Amino acid sequence: MNKVVARRDFGELSSAIKWATWPSICLAAAVVLIVYRDMFPDWFVVPPNLWTEQLPLPYVAFENRMPVAMDWSGTNLADWFNAIIHFLRKHEFFDLFTFRDITRALTQLVVWPLDFAEDLLVSGFRDLGIPGIPWIISVGLAAVLGWYLKGWRLSLLSGACIAYFAVFGLWQLAMTTLSLILVTAPMAIAIGIGLGILASKWRWFERVLWPVLNLMQSLPHFGYLIPIVVFVGLGHKAGAVATILFAIPPMAKLTIVGLRGVSSEVLDAGVMAGCTPRQMLWRVRIPAAQKTLMVGVNQVIMQCLAMVVIASFVGARGLGIDLLFRLQTLQLGRALESGIAIVLMAVTLDRLSQALTEKEPEHKTAGSLWNAHPFLFVAATIIIVGTAIALLVPEAIVLPRDFTITLAPIWDTIIKSVVFGLYDPLSFIREYAPPYLLIPIREFFKELPWIVFLGVFMFTGWRLGGWRMAILVGVFIGFVVLSSWWTEFMVTTYLVFVAVVVCVLWAFPVGIWAAAKDGRTRVVAFLCDTFQTFPSFIYLIPVIMLFQVGTISQILAIVIYAGIPMVRYTYLGLRSVPNEIVEAAITSGCTPRQVLWKVRLPLAFPNIMLGLNQTIMFSLFMVMIAGFIGGNYDLAREIFKAKANNDAGLGILLALCVAFLGLSTDLLIQTWANRRKARLGLATDN
């Protein structure tokens, strides 16, 4: 018996040594390459553009309806994309229409409901002489909806939210934004569910769709905008299309997951009841997947709101453009007021859709009409009484300017005093962080040989998932190497790296702290829920106040925004450790500290790594958005430039660089975490 144990121990030891050998060899090689990089040629550090210049373009133009070879001297990968876009713009299929004609025609499908919703909510039907829904009715109906879905608290929140828009003179803007969301969200939901259904029908379609959805989810928001300008144009409708495209992936994914997750017994029951395939889908699978689908609905709404500000870059009207304008002109008080409006809308819609998700069907006691449908009754009453009031008092339709209030001056004074108070204490960060911390790290990243960067990713991929994963990751990073934007890419990587480190430094301890007591968990969970619904742009307001524009602001915005998932996964991971194991540790005589370090943290570690993964993904989003204020020579700046120049090909190329970095880290960390979870015997995702 002893012998066997001893041999096994030895086996583990030797395999541990073997495991450690390769990393140490590679590490040594990397260190040598980094330290002696000056001795190697330049192409060793920064991949030269020469490699991709003058690449033959696989592009044929169609002029006068005859194919002719195109005289297009490409200089880099961006031109390839431009060539494709050019083709889609100019080539007439069947001599009739171009791809762009199709996209523009499809856009019309969005325009009609969009106009209708906006007319209904705010501008009114001018031809008919009917005004939009009076604000008092909107407030009342929102309150009834909240009451119906959850209870009086939600009723209060949603009523107050709508009232805020009216009272603070943001009615027009807010209702435009709301109408945008009310139209785009259902469309994204419908398309997403449609794609999900097709994917669950044909396995090959799912195999194609899933990676595409992954890619879409890791493209920076701005990546969507530039092609949309080309194929849709500028304006409100372009913003709507961008919003829809952006919100489709989570719905499609959750539809696939939901339909797949229906228990096989329920499916069997459906078949045994004699359902035809169509009945199986509509009467069994979709209703049984309802819970997951509703989670998708919530996510779609949140994604739509996340696009509110970003879509205004291509001309979407509403609160977003207002916030953007106030930020750019540094009217911080006003910006804050618009920001609060967006946040209120986000929080309210989030809570409403969550309540919808959680609402369980309950049997009704039969009775009078009032008993059966009290909410319809109240809603009808509100509409009737509201209309009557609106006919008598025009102020009840849209609150005139004189009646609205603004707290902007007060906000401005508060901001001023806070900034005055904090400006000096924070000055040491502004003064010392760049020269002693940020710039050295940046220079390290800029001079890090690309071979080392690529090698680290491929090696990790190989260790975790064999050569297939190594090649996949290699292709992703290799694409960036050939993109001729390597230095800018590394600056972005540096920003993300610093931000993620700081995120871990603040969010991990907060997560541990929050997991220790029920009360704390509740509070932190509430804060996380709330902050996570804030559209990313909102985070720029406070950092600009305190640090003006610049690298520190850019990093800080990321740090606040991207730390939240880390907090959440940390406390969730710690709390999800099975109680029995914790009790076993306590009865074995562990001190609370030992329980934390020897039991809870090791078991929660895979989840915490998934949190880190989310933090990296969020950082990649935010680094692009906050590039707006950063002023670094990074990919964000290039993407803004590309947008200004309407260079769609370049925009796509840069967006793909960011997406591929995200996809690589996502792939590696998820694989690791799932393997680790499986080894610990915990439930894995997917």
Next chain:
Amino acid sequence: MTTEAKLSCEQLWKLYGADPEKFFASHGDRPTQADIASGGYICAVRDVSFDVYPGEIVVVMGLSGSGKSTLVRCLSRLIEPTGGEISFEGQNLLEASRKEMIDIRRHKMGMVFQHFALLPHRTVIDNVAFPLEVQGINRAKRHERAREIIELVGLSGRERYYPRELSGGQQQRVGIARSLAVEPDIWFLDEPFSALDPLIRREMQDEFLRLQSLLKKTIVFITHDFDEAIRLADRIAIMYEGAIVQFGPVEELVLNPATDYVRDFTKEIPKEKFLTVGRVMGPVVADCGTLSIGESDLIGDVAAKVIDYEGVACVRDEHGQAVGSLTRGHVAKILFPEES
């Protein structure tokens, strides 16, 4: 037996793996265990043949993973068997087209599931009426029928509840009601009571027997609980690693176990619960006492009387004819088998 079997299967196989059909054919439709293991396949059902006669309860019994669910799903063609034949009411079930299958399921088959498999978004009555709804029967009619069955299973008054508002036992009553809504000719139950607490389980078994005494369905009942099998079965099929190792009435399994596996299983069974006096009695003796007992009584029911009685009890058949004798010794041997 003279009557026609309601359902019968011949040499039924179900293999899981890369390409089971090809593998199966290439081994002459009879792969050995070694073939299957070396081919990397899993054999969930192995060469199963048996008949189910009208009105009888066949219980398929085996440990988890022995292939019971796969077998019953092959019989209802929720899973396509790899090889073999199934005939249902004389019709070759495996040759039925997809449309015919839908039709058979809509009118002739019912199935109850281990975890109830209720549709969570439907009320009790809509769950029960579901099989009628998919046939296109109008609402009034199907609700009327559903209400009848709900009453039959004792859930009247809860028609408007949602599954989540019911206890496990009640949920399974809904599952049973749903499977009976179409008045099936054959009724499959896959471990219907395994997810319930022991007390509720007994209650549901009684309920099941009550229903069966009213409905007289032909039943294939799956369980891993031998006590349950004894209580309910007319005949029991014991499954082991996909094959049926023995099929017959309870006492046959206990008294003549075909393999050690069956012996291990049946060893613990209190024999007085299924053995009749006729099976253990001695020959007719002259000094037969005043105590007379029936030939078909269970030992468990007469044990107390026989032990209290001083002499030899007289065993009589239903006509009062003396056919044998029973002593304390006989009874003791059954009650305390390990001491003898």
